[in-house]
Amino acid sequence: MATPAPKPASTPAPGARVTEIEIGALSKTFGRGAQAFRALSDVSVSINRGEFFTLLGPSGCGKTTLLRLIAGFEQPSGGTLRIGGREVAGLGPNQRPVNTVFQNYALFPHMSVAENIGFGLRMQRRPAAERRETVDRMLRLVRMEAMADRRPTQISGGQQQRVALARALAPQPRVLLLDEPLSALDLKLRKEMQSELKRLQLETGITFVFVTHDQEEALTMSDRVAVMSEGRILQTGTPEEIYNRPADRFVADFIGDTNFLDAVVQDITATHAVVRLPGGARLAANLPAGGGTAAGATVTVVIRPEHARLVGDSADGPADEGAVLSGQVERSVFFGTDTHVHLRLSDGTPFVVRRQNTAAATPPPEIGREVSVALAGGAVQVLRN
Amino acid sequence: MAIKQTSAATPAAVPERHGHKWLLSAPALIILILAASGPLLIVLVYSFLTPGNFGGVVWRFSTEAWFRVFFSRDIFDPEVVSLNHAHLAIFWRSVSLALQTTVICAILGFPTAWFIATRPQHTRAFWLFLITIPFWTNLLIRTFAIQEVIRNQGLINTTLMRLGLTDAPIQMMYTDFAILVGMAYVFLPLMVLPLYAAMDKLDIRLIEAGYDLYASRWQVLRRIVLPLVKPGFVAGSILVFIPSIGAFVTPRVLGGGRNMMLGNLIELQFGQGRNWPLGAALAMTMLVLVVGALIFYIRYVGRTEDAGREHG
Ligand SMILES: Nc1ncnc2c1ncn2[C@@H]1O[C@H](COP(=O)(O)OP(=O)(O)O)[C@@H](O)[C@H]1O
Ligand SMILES: [Mg+2]
Numbered sequence: 275m276a277t278p279a280p281k282p283a284s285t286p287a288p289g290a291r292v293t294e295i296e297i298g299a300l301s302k303t304f305g306r307g308a309q310a311f312r313a314l315s316d317v318s319v320s321i322n323r324g325e326f327f328t329l330l331g332p333s334g335c336g337k338t339t340l341l342r343l344i345a346g347f348e349q350p351s352g353g354t355l356r357i358g359g360r361e362v363a364g365l366g367p368n369q370r371p372v373n374t375v376f377q378n379y380a381l382f383p384h385m386s387v388a389e390n391i392g393f394g395l396r397m398q399r400r401p402a403a404e405r406r407e408t409v410d411r412m413l414r415l416v417r418m419e420a421m422a423d424r425r426p427t428q429i430s431g432g433q434q435q436r437v438a439l440a441r442a443l444a445p446q447p448r449v450l451l452l453d454e455p456l457s458a459l460d461l462k463l464r465k466e467m468q469s470e471l472k473r474l475q476l477e478t479g480i481t482f483v484f485v486t487h488d489q490e491e492a493l494t495m496s497d498r499v500a501v502m503s504e505g506r507i508l509q510t511g512t513p514e515e516i517y518n519r520p521a522d523r524f525v526a527d528f529i530g531d532t533n534f535l536d537a538v539v540q541d542i543t544a545t546h547a548v549v550r551l552p553g554g555a556r557l558a559a560n561l562p563a564g565g566g567t568a569a570g571a572t573v574t575v576v577i578r579p580e581h582a583r584l585v586g587d588s589a590d591g592p593a594d595e596g597a598v599l600s601g602q603v604e605r606s607v608f609f610g611t612d613t614h615v616h617l618r619l620s621d622g623t624p625f626v627v628r629r630q631n632t633a634a635a636t637p638p639p640e641i642g643r644e645v646s647v648a649l650a651g652g653a654v655q656v657l658r659n
Numbered sequence: 660m661a662i663k664q665t666s667a668a669t670p671a672a673v674p675e676r677h678g679h680k681w682l683l684s685a686p687a688l689i690i691l692i693l694a695a696s697g698p699l700l701i702v703l704v705y706s707f708l709t710p711g712n713f714g715g716v717v718w719r720f721s722t723e724a725w726f727r728v729f730f731s732r733d734i735f736d737p738e739v740v741s742l743n744h745a746h747l748a749i750f751w752r753s754v755s756l757a758l759q760t761t762v763i764c765a766i767l768g769f770p771t772a773w774f775i776a777t778r779p780q781h782t783r784a785f786w787l788f789l790i791t792i793p794f795w796t797n798l799l800i801r802t803f804a805i806q807e808v809i810r811n812q813g814l815i816n817t818t819l820m821r822l823g824l825t826d827a828p829i830q831m832m833y834t835d836f837a838i839l840v841g842m843a844y845v846f847l848p849l850m851v852l853p854l855y856a857a858m859d860k861l862d863i864r865l866i867e868a869g870y871d872l873y874a875s876r877w878q879v880l881r882r883i884v885l886p887l888v889k890p891g892f893v894a895g896s897i898l899v900f901i902p903s904i905g906a907f908v909t910p911r912v913l914g915g916g917r918n919m920m921l922g923n924l925i926e927l928q929f930g931q932g933r934n935w936p937l938g939a940a941l942a943m944t945m946l947v948l949v950v951g952a953l954i955f956y957i958r959y960v961g962r963t964e965d966a967g968r969e970h971g
Contacts, residue, residue, distance in 0.1 A: 347867055367870040374871045380864040384886045393882075394872035445873065 300353035331502030555598035581653035724936035768850035833915035857891025
């Protein structure tokens with residue numbers, strides 16, 4: 275019940291990685307018999323101390339289930355779960371050095387803001403003076419000093435959000451779990467809270483496990499992201515790795531806009547391959563971790579629209595250097611900072627090129643024009659089959 | 660402080676012109692006046708009249724009935740006055756038994772309502788249905804059923820004696836215990852239903868948040884569940900207390916003639932006692948007791964405002 279006060283996560287020496295959460299082959303099945311539903315299968319991941327780690331995936335992929343297993347609200351059907359080096363199977367939520375920020379905040383309606391924030395400390399039987407001091411510090415941290423005596427029903431959604439954060443941070447857990455905490459907020463408030471969350475995470479040094487279905491949110495906030503689908507983790511990596519080097523069709527498709535092309539592997543090394551694109555151009559491409567292809571195989575490659583350029587399109591680019599694909603313009607869509615030019619390649623595959631709308635940019639090519647496409651170095655990524 | 664904060668948070672209510680909207684509530688007002696105030700007024704008037712020889716009232720003003728509620732006169736010398744201890748004892752018994760019934764119903768009702776509220780959604784209607792079954796049967800029959808269970812040759816005593824646990828039957832009939840059992844049984848659903856309604860609204864995530872913040876089961880119950888279902892307790896207590904204090908079938912059947920409650924005393928005046936004004940005055944006294952108890956309860960116990968506050 276009265277958990278030994280978890281040590282405030284000590285800032286690890288620069289470069290030193292300490293594992294905070296170690297998840298091994300974790301699975302969770304709800305119901306039994308014909309009703310059985312496997313919400314998580316064979317999930318393995320380790321989360322480092324002080325990291326902002328994000329679980330990203332579409333609704334229903336098992337993000338909340340994984341979070342609830344870590345928090346202790348559900349018990350796993352199989353696998354191991356260690357927090358701070360200790361196996362936590364069988365420990366209840368009140369015995370784990372982990373706190374949760376709930377999706378709907380779940381603030382206690384019969385307590386004031388200050389009482390909500392102090393609840394965890396009170397249950398831990400911390401001395402009154404320490405409680406008061408911590409609650410004041412938390413109120414300042416989330417800029418809610420003026421609202422200390424209000425009830426949750428008397429403050430706005432964004433303010434409730436901050437109180438929920440302060441309440442979960444007050445007992446100084448090793449790990450903070452956040453289940454889509456920003457999804458109920460409007461866009462502007464959401465942007466504000468994103469940077470606020472990031473600031474809090476850096477200031478407290480606590481490990482954050484953050485759940486979202488919003489890829490932009492995941493990319494901008496996280497140190498590392500795990501992309502989930504149908505109860506599995508498909509890829510784990512930094513936002514750059516996930517975005518630039520997707521290992522999987524689902525990951526590539528879920529995050530950002532992507533062009534998929536069929537290509538044939540011509541030559542292969544440990545990390546790179548030479549592939550032949552439709553139209554005959556031969557290019558170096560990155561292989562996914564684990565490789566898994568051989569020379570002669572047909573693979574899918576991805577190319578991000580902003581890694582492609584229309585040849586001879588802008589004043590600063592070389593005239594027709596490095597053209598590898600060609601096609602016909604079908605339409606252009608204006609997005610403000612950029613314009614998406616939709617092409618149909620000579621073999622019929624759709625392809626999108628993103629064109630930066632700089633001050634000097636010329637109007638996009640008119641519909642029906644034949645254009646050539648050049649690619650930035652390292653733009654081609656081979657997917658796992 | 661709380662008040663100041665409230666007014667700061669909610670914009671001052673803008674007074675609205677309602678025009679003749681009150682006309683819409685006229686049917687309700689008429690029913691309230693005819694059905695509630697009318698009979699009350701008659702009872703009040705009767706309490707200030709003189710009793711007729713064979714029941715009924717004689718239309719002559721008198722405060723004797725009200726005097727007799729609290730005082731009694733010496734048989735030989737009407738000028739010698741003393742407190743009416745018999746009446747005061749019955750008032751006290753009634754309040755005390757009604758309070759005990761309310762507490763018993765609350766203690767039994769909480770786990771019952773919790774059990775129903777935690778069943779899967781589609782089975783709850785079934786459990787609620789079971790709770791309401793006793794309402795289908797006449798109160799008198801239900802009371803006699805209890806008598807069958809607790810009388811000297813009843814279910815409990817014969818079982819105990821068969822098992823050799825006692826030699827002689829335990830006297831349960833015609834005691835306050837019997838009255839309490841009967842009233843708790845009869846009024847329990849009135850506690851369970853509002854409690855269930857309050858629990859049904861309780862967000863399960865608040866309980867999870869409690870556990871997440873290191874609360875034990877007991878602390879979750881005390882700090883989160885109880886304060887949040889308090890409105891259910893308040894409503895249930897009122898629903899149980901009011902019929903309990905005026906109950907007369909249950910004390911009559913299970914308590915026998917000796918253990919009178921207010922309801923029996925009032926009934927007596929209109930029946931064998933043939934003193935309608937005294938019965939009316941006693942009925943008004945009971946009304947004052949109930950309203951007084953309610954006001955006290957709502958002011959000091961039922962206040963949800965400060966529930967769960969950190970005191971000191
Ligand atoms: N208690 C439960 N019983 C049965 N199925 C559940 C339960 N909780 C979640 N699921 C199922 O598990 C899947 C994953 O749910 P969840 O983890 O909530 O997804 P996410 O948070 O990614 O949207 C869903 O298909 C959901 O219906
Ligand atoms: Mg979810």
